[in-house]
Amino acid sequence: MRQFLVIGLFTGAIYGLLAVGLVLVYKGARVFNFAQGEFGTVAAYVVWVFHTNGNAPYGLAVFAGLLVAVALGLIMERLVVRPLFDASRITLLVATVGVALLLIGAMFVVGKPEARVLAPAVGGRSLDIMGAAILPQQVLALVILGVLAAGLWLFFSRTNLGLAVLATSQDPLATRMVGISLPGMSRFIWGFAALLGGIAGIVAAPISFVTPGFMTTTWLVPAFAAAILGGMTSLPGAFIGGELVGVAQNLGIYFLGQRLALPGPSELTVFALLLVVLLVRPQGLLGKEA
Amino acid sequence: MATRSARVGDEGPAGGETRRETGVVPIPDSADAPTVTRAPATEEVATRLRSTRSLPAKAAPAGAPARGFRLSRVGIASRATVAALIAAGVLLLPIPLDNVWRSRMALAVIFAVIGLSVNVITGHAGQISLGHQAFVGIGAFMSAYVVARFNFAAGFLAAGLTGAMLALILGLVALRIRGLYLALITLAFGLMAENTIFGIRGFTGGGAGAPAPRPALFQSDLAYVYLCLAVLAASLLVDWRLLRTKAGRAVVALRNDERVAATLGINVTQFKLLAFVVGGFMAGMAGSLFAHWNQFVQAEDFELRRALVWVLMAVVGGLGSRAGIVIGSAFFALFDFVVADIAGGSTWHLPLVGDVLVIILAPLFGAFLLLLTLTLYPGGIGQQLLPVRRWLAGGPFLERAHRPSREKKEERD
Numbered sequence: 266m267r268q269f270l271v272i273g274l275f276t277g278a279i280y281g282l283l284a285v286g287l288v289l290v291y292k293g294a295r296v297f298n299f300a301q302g303e304f305g306t307v308a309a310y311v312v313w314v315f316h317t318n319g320n321a322p323y324g325l326a327v328f329a330g331l332l333v334a335v336a337l338g339l340i341m342e343r344l345v346v347r348p349l350f351d352a353s354r355i356t357l358l359v360a361t362v363g364v365a366l367l368l369i370g371a372m373f374v375v376g377k378p379e380a381r382v383l384a385p386a387v388g389g390r391s392l393d394i395m396g397a398a399i400l401p402q403q404v405l406a407l408v409i410l411g412v413l414a415a416g417l418w419l420f421f422s423r424t425n426l427g428l429a430v431l432a433t434s435q436d437p438l439a440t441r442m443v444g445i446s447l448p449g450m451s452r453f454i455w456g457f458a459a460l461l462g463g464i465a466g467i468v469a470a471p472i473s474f475v476t477p478g479f480m481t482t483t484w485l486v487p488a489f490a491a492a493i494l495g496g497m498t499s500l501p502g503a504f505i506g507g508e509l510v511g512v513a514q515n516l517g518i519y520f521l522g523q524r525l526a527l528p529g530p531s532e533l534t535v536f537a538l539l540l541v542v543l544l545v546r547p548q549g550l551l552g553k554e555a
Numbered sequence: 556m557a558t559r560s561a562r563v564g565d566e567g568p569a570g571g572e573t574r575r576e577t578g579v580v581p582i583p584d585s586a587d588a589p590t591v592t593r594a595p596a597t598e599e600v601a602t603r604l605r606s607t608r609s610l611p612a613k614a615a616p617a618g619a620p621a622r623g624f625r626l627s628r629v630g631i632a633s634r635a636t637v638a639a640l641i642a643a644g645v646l647l648l649p650i651p652l653d654n655v656w657r658s659r660m661a662l663a664v665i666f667a668v669i670g671l672s673v674n675v676i677t678g679h680a681g682q683i684s685l686g687h688q689a690f691v692g693i694g695a696f697m698s699a700y701v702v703a704r705f706n707f708a709a710g711f712l713a714a715g716l717t718g719a720m721l722a723l724i725l726g727l728v729a730l731r732i733r734g735l736y737l738a739l740i741t742l743a744f745g746l747m748a749e750n751t752i753f754g755i756r757g758f759t760g761g762g763a764g765a766p767a768p769r770p771a772l773f774q775s776d777l778a779y780v781y782l783c784l785a786v787l788a789a790s791l792l793v794d795w796r797l798l799r800t801k802a803g804r805a806v807v808a809l810r811n812d813e814r815v816a817a818t819l820g821i822n823v824t825q826f827k828l829l830a831f832v833v834g835g836f837m838a839g840m841a842g843s844l845f846a847h848w849n850q851f852v853q854a855e856d857f858e859l860r861r862a863l864v865w866v867l868m869a870v871v872g873g874l875g876s877r878a879g880i881v882i883g884s885a886f887f888a889l890f891d892f893v894v895a896d897i898a899g900g901s902t903w904h905l906p907l908v909g910d911v912l913v914i915i916l917a918p919l920f921g922a923f924l925l926l927l928t929l930t931l932y933p934g935g936i937g938q939q940l941l942p943v944r945r946w947l948a949g950g951p952f953l954e955r956a957h958r959p960s961r962e963k964k965e966e967r968d
Contacts, residue, residue: 344930345930365922366919367926370922528750529749531750535746
């Protein structure tokens with residue numbers, strides 16, 4: 266029981282990492298980005314190719330992975346997001362699902378459906394925290410999540426660029442009137458989101474396996490639940506939401522799965538949590554307009 | 556209505572007319588579309604709600620002859636001949652085929668029914684559903700469960716009803732949760748159904764799956780194709796008739812703008828749920844056909860990836876266009892087999908058991924087509940079929956160029 270709580274906290278860190286990127290895209294483009302997980306998968310795969318397969322230094326491999334992720338984000342922005350700038354947000358959402366499917370498919374063709382192990386950034390034996398075995402990599406994930414959430418919160422509340430991102434989504438016309446380039450902001454948002462997705466993927470990969478679509482199939486829906494629980498627009502909310510979803514999911518696995526022997530306890534918990542939050546408190550814990 | 560159609564509406568009175576004539580919807584709209592132009596939507600809703608009898612010219616159905624165009628006898632004869640040839644072609648096609656292709660054709664027809672069910676919920680009512688595998692899957696498992704205890708007819712009916720029931724539950728959720736959030740909750744719902752409901756051992760046999768024998772009458776592949784075709788015909792009929800009734804117009808009205816629809820006295824709750832129930836019933840029936848097509852059901856057949864393919868085949872086919880969706884669905888159903896054939900595989904059964912590379916090609920290619928459809932050809936296949944459709948319905952093959960100014964004059968006269 267206590268182990269499940271601790272494991273939940275550290276699993277939640279990965280949800281939080283993905284959720285931070287989702288929140289950024291929502292703040293800047295008012296859309297749910299279903300391709301967020303795939304930025305991570307691709308980045309993790311590139312790191313595997315360079316580091317594990319090609320023996321390049323870890324730092325260089327990570328740099329390459331993030332570079333590829335950002336390039337992907339910019340290409341997606343140019344080819345998919347820009348033409349749909351005036352379209353309904355649901356249309357754009359379906360398009361991001363399309364991008365995710367396309368990337369998963371491309372990963373299958375390029376990388377073949379194999380499970381690959383990516384070496385962690387910080388090695389060493391697993392730590393014993395209250396009876397649960399926690400990898401150093403998971404601790405690192407939590408730290409990175411904290412830094413990113415705090416950094417992005419400062420970015421949005423203290424810098425002009427952050428304000429411009431918010432303005433883009435709230436009133437495009439007025440934003441253009443004050444001299445902010447909408448395509449430029451759009452490029453920035455999607456490139457930055459891809460960078461965050463890439464970081465999430467590279468951090469999460471050593472904890473699970475690198476398979477095509479691994480970030481989307483296992484991590485994305487709980488990450489959405491985390492972002493919504495946190496309020497969809499709040500970065501501290503994404504952090505807290507990630508932790509709460511992680512803990513709730515592991516409690517679900519413990520109570521529903523182990524005690525009641527229900528199949529699929531983690532999906533059931535996430536769905537129930539999402540449903541309750543959206544019905545009872547759709548604005549989330551820390552959500553507000555902007 | 557979202558900006559895309561608002562843009563069309565802005566072109567003047569002719570704008571709304573063009574849109575109605577195409578009968579093709581780009582993609583569902585949501586209540587939270589950023590900017591909304593009210594006027595054209597209101598106008599359209601009002602026009603649609605007026606009885607067809609009092610204003611025949613205004614409320615002309617999609618594909619109706621353009622004004623000032625009269626059919627000659629030769630025109631009528633040629634159209635009737637072509638329509639009869641298409642119908643005969645589809646009906647007689649299974650006979651010369653071998654059993655492998657008959658079975659594939661049955662799957663294509665089943666996919667078409669699924670595509671139509673996506674169309675009712677997403678195309679007509681504008682409620683995005685990324686968890687369609689829940690409805691189809693529950694139908695499949697329910698059918699297998701009931702067939703083992705009663706008979707096929709009961710199983711088929713039970714499949715439709717459980718599909719409708721599950722969709723009704725999701726519809727109740729959709730009353731409160733809209734737009735982007737609905738997309739997410741349907742996705743999570745589908746994943747939950749896939750892992751939890753389809754994993755219940757007593758109902759679905761857990762991971763082992765359950766047998767779903769065909770009834771004696773439809774044992775052969777040939778008879779089974781005709782059974783599937785009959786269900787497809789019924790679904791097409793329901794979809795067609797639905798849109799011609801007050802209920803259908805109300806459903807479309809709430810897709811365009813829920814608030815405007817409500818102010819016009821449309822019971823939003825009732826008609827939204829109606830769309831979910833009709834779509835869920837079709838999906839459940841398709842699930843039953845799918846189960847007995849394969850003669851075995853397992854949870855792996857109802858993966859998220861497959862649900863996404865079903866959504867994208869409806870979008871690529873063209874939401875709102877029956878013919879487009881049937882063609883799009885058949886394309887995605889047959890894609891795996893054709894690729895497997897070309898690659899030299901002999902997987903006539905579910906391609907899931909075959910080479911993994913084969914099953915991923917459909918989503919890969921499909922995703923590419925989806926993005927192409929969304930960004931460049933919003934009407935999908937249905938839009939491309941429009942001239943044929945207009946011609947068959949008794950209009951000219953090519954539409955004359957629309958001139959808003961002249962239209963305006965005509966209306967004033």
